[in-house]
Amino acid sequence: MSLLCSQREPCARVYSIFGSFTDSLRDSTSVTPTDNAYRNVTQMRNMIRKNFPLLVVKATTREDVKETIAFARQYNLQLTVYGTGHDNNGRSTGNDTIQLNLSLMKDKVVDLNSSRHGNGTISVGPGNTWMEVYREVDKHGRVIVGSSTQTVGIGGFTLGGGHSPICRYYGMAIDNLLEVEMVMADGRIVTATNDSVHTIYNNGSTSNVTDTDFFWAVAGGGGGTFGVATRFLFKLHTPPEKIIRVVLIYPIYSLFNENIFAQVFSKMKELFTEDLPHEWGGFMEIDGLDNLFGAKGHFAFVLNHLGSKNTASYRYLESLFDFLPKRRYFDSKVFSTFLDYEKGIIEKYPYYLTFGFNSLISESNLTTELRDYLIQSVLEKHTTYSKTTYIATLIGGKMREVGTESTSVHPGFRSALFSMSGNVAFGVHGIPEVQEIHEKSVQINFEFAKFGNGMYPNEAGECTPDWQKNFWGSNYDRLYQIKLREDPDVFFTCDQCVGSELRQNESTSSCPIPSTSTSTSSSTPSSTPSSTSSVSSESQTTASAFSKVYPTSTFTPLQTENSISLSTEVNPQVSVWLFLSLLYFLSM
Missing domain, CATH: 3.40.462.20 (Vanillyl-alcohol Oxidase; Chain A, domain 3)
Structure with missing residues (x-):
């Protein structure tokens, strides 16, 4: 069954399906484009990356994260995973997507007697900002490696590696990560350490296996790639004198x-x-x-x-x-x-x-x-x-x-x-x-x-x-193989993320060709369009310029029996909406 609210089905039909789904969530809330809260929950720190998801799910539990992933897969909807909006390239948002917002998952548990690390540990949810974590560990006389920017969140920062003002003394964020809990595309709930993986399957059965690949891949392989991280366990450290x-x-x-x-x-x-x-x-x-x-x-x-x-x-x-x-x-x-x-x-x-x-x-x-x-x-x-x-x-x-x-x-x-x-x-x-x-x-x-x-x-x-090569060097081949092992359908995808080349729609690339007079790397992106497609900004309206730089659709969705969309093709009005939204926010 294909649900396209601009043709075969009225939009009310689409949103009734959304409503039935969100009503089934245990503790989480949802936001649609018609809600007053929509403007704020979809805002990115880099406002050039403003996009318009079909539905925002503000999850509070891993179970609701799992249900949201299942819903997106059922109706062939691209899922984007949003933490705190610190994402310069807009990987955590997208037009016509289901946006899984983790900002309410703010659990923080300090254990100074942990057997996992001599100076203690902290278990944190992905919705925390680093300033919230700093305040918590300071109560216990400890420090933790995190971002210098207070409003940066835990998830993407850590999964991408995480450097810090104090990383030269304590190591990167991933060097201090002991454990990560992640919900996978097929519904598995995985808890991984550097040498083991505990899995809860959809039928309730569990397994414990020795596995050095999974943790290695997710701790540095980037956010929004292998699954949705719902909990992190970090080392704590005794603080310096001053x-x-x-x-x-x-x-x-x-x-x-x-x-x-x-x-x-x-x-x-x-x-x-x-x-x-x-x-x-x-x-x-x-x-x-x-x-x-x-x-x-x-x-x-x-x-x-x-x-x-x-x-x-x-x-x-x-x-x-x-x-x-x-x-x-x-x-x-x-x-x-x-x-x-x-x-x-x-x-x-x-x-x-x-x-x-x-x-x-x-x-x-x-x-x-x-x-x-x-x-x-x-x-x-x-x-x-x-x-x-x-x-x-x-x-x-x-x-x-x-x-x-x-x-x-x-x-x-x-x-x-x-x-x-x-x-x-x-x-x-x-x-x-x-x-x-x-x-x-x-x-x-x-x-x-x-x-x-x-x-x-x-x-x-x-x-x-x-x-x-530039993001992961000689580690990419191993990352790619682990990606295909854990997410063979490449359900989790984002721009320039591990495995995204399998989903990239080259016809909608927005990458111009740099001047040939400039000395650059010998490699160019495979998705670079021909120079004849480049149009000078002088001959473009502002709206059409945004349309070229930020196409509505970047990825080719997997085809399934059920699909939901608010349009059947790239919507040029989105660019105008983006332009007006930027003007509105900048005037606040």
Whole structure:
């Protein structure tokens, strides 16, 4: 039976089926496009990724997660899995999908007497933000490896690997993950550790088997790929004596056109090596904004040190703190707990419009070519209303003690110095330029790829060349085989996720071809359309530009006997709806 509310069946018929399903859920709630709450529950942090699901299920139990998966499979509906909306590339949302919203699954259980780890563990639901978890573990005098951005959620962050301001001392999030519970496409409920899998089958029977593949794959293979994670168990750690935040801000060029960036870059290259003490973490930021004194751009360090100033690890960077003192701003602040440190990190723009990209940068990548590219990239004015910035998370340290094949993240994570992410961002006035901005971001993504050894999928760009290799490197083949073993129909799928090439509809690709004059990776996405299909933004209305960049349908659904849809083909009105929604939210 095929239910198409625009042709064979009235929409009331479709929504009566939705109603019967949602009434059957035990404790969860649902939201449809006609509900007042729909606008808020479908909002993405990166508002360019706003989409319009057919139905949102706000699950509270793993049983309702299981029922939602079964319903989506029964009616051949693509399922998207939403945690907190921090998803720059929109993998957790989609038009005409069933969106499984996990934001209400906020269980938190601390066990300081756990046999699983000497300093205790915490079991958390996927709906928690990291700030909620930080507050909970702080009550017990512990710390945990999580995101520096307070509103980032547990699920996608962890399943993608998870770097942190303190990962150089404690390891990545997946290095601290002990157990994950996941609901699979066929209804199995799996609880996995690094060497075993416990399964509850649909008929109620159970099994316990030795399995080193499952946990390896899900802990680093990315969210929305193998199943829906409903619980995580993490290691806890005793906290440092104190945390010191050090901020240094230099101009890229001085008022008299002195290249300050080049000098500081050389100093950083001298100090930021494998000898950098594990106690140091934090970020490096680069932007092209002018300041009040006529200087151009900013090169900033926002570093954190675990422990007091009266230590050899802190003194290691003192020569940086004293470098070009008349050319920089310097600030140092001491925090008694990691929670207090995190409270000081404020999201200036909780909602934004941006296209991002990423590369894993090692010491050998800190070349003059990279230095000059970064300067050019942030100072160049690509369009009237866009700007390019970079934030590099300091990694390495403890992370390097884990083997390149011990987890499924790209092997480059275990040798890199920075996970450097760039963004081409714009405001409401840049919306008419979205086509041009998007094409420029894809070009920069291609260019920037050559400077690193791999990419962080959680922060990488869409239209990434040879994404399988760039995201997971030599680990991809094993990930692919485990994906087919656990989800042979590729029910769980998202853009540039493991196995998604089996579901990708190449005819709806939105990836432009970068300029051939630019030196880029030798590989290009298999879904790149011919150059004749590219249309200049000058000849497009804003709505049609959005339609090209964000097609309504990206994936070819599996054909089954039952299907539900609100339309039979790509709906051009969705692009207009998206444009008007962006204007509305930006005016709030």
